Amino acid sequence: DAKTTQPTSMDCAEGRAANLPCNHSTISGNEYVYWYRQIHSQGPQYIIHGLKNNETNEMASLIITEDRKSSTLILPHATLRDTAVYYCIVSSAGKSTFGDGTTLTVKP
Amino acid sequence: NAGVTQTPKFQVLKTGQSMTLQCAQDMNHEYMSWYRQDPGMGLRLIHYSVGAGITDQGEVPNGYNVSRSTTEDFPLRLLSAAPSQTSVYFCASSYSPPTGYLSTDTQYFGPGTRLTVL
Helix, strand or coil, X not given: CCCCECCXXXXXXXXXXXXXXXXXXXXXXXXXXXXXXXXXXXXXXXXXXXXXXXXXXXXXXXXXXXCCCEEEEEECCCCHHHCEEEEEECCECCECCCCCCEEEEEEC | CCCEEXXXXXXXXXXXXXXXXXXXXXXXXXXXXXXXXXXXCCEEEEEEEEECCEEXXXXXXXXXXXXXXXXXXXXXXXXXXXXXXXXXXXXEEXXXXXCCCCCCCCCEECCCEEEEEC
16 A cells, blocks of 8 residues: 655644645555545545646645655645645555544634 | 435444444445544544445454445444444445545545444
């Protein structure tokens, strides 16, 4: 299984961009990177995924390095409601492994 | 379209009791899975199913049974509850198994069942 490494916690000022990094140095060439978030006590929520190219949707942008060994999730204008645990997932062998994720705290 | 639903939302059991956590989805997803989340920790995979009649173990299967008789339902059974099984349980479904090679692996999660075993 490809493993991911994320910082334990990060802070961000409201209105600023939140940049959440993820290392996945053992990712294979055809594996997607998925991002989910979990707002307190709720079920995880899908945010975005990508393979090689940068991706953007209404929630966030995903920047994947050219060697695909790391990626960054960008929340362009963080709000207090974006306070959550963010998980970077690289699935393989029919299973998704959720690590401890990054706890993002958006502060006023 | 209700998505993924779980019942009950809360449950308190005594040690040794058995119970079934219900999970249903109305998206015609083939892949379903159960996770548990202990306080302050990430999700750990208990069991999963790639389709009706097919189930397999995740990383923490001991003490749990599953079956998949229909595409829609994936119940999780606790055989003899123990305090170590106190946790929040999440059910998830997706169109395809999270092989990592498809863009259709997006998982949709239910709201969770909060279980306390005394």
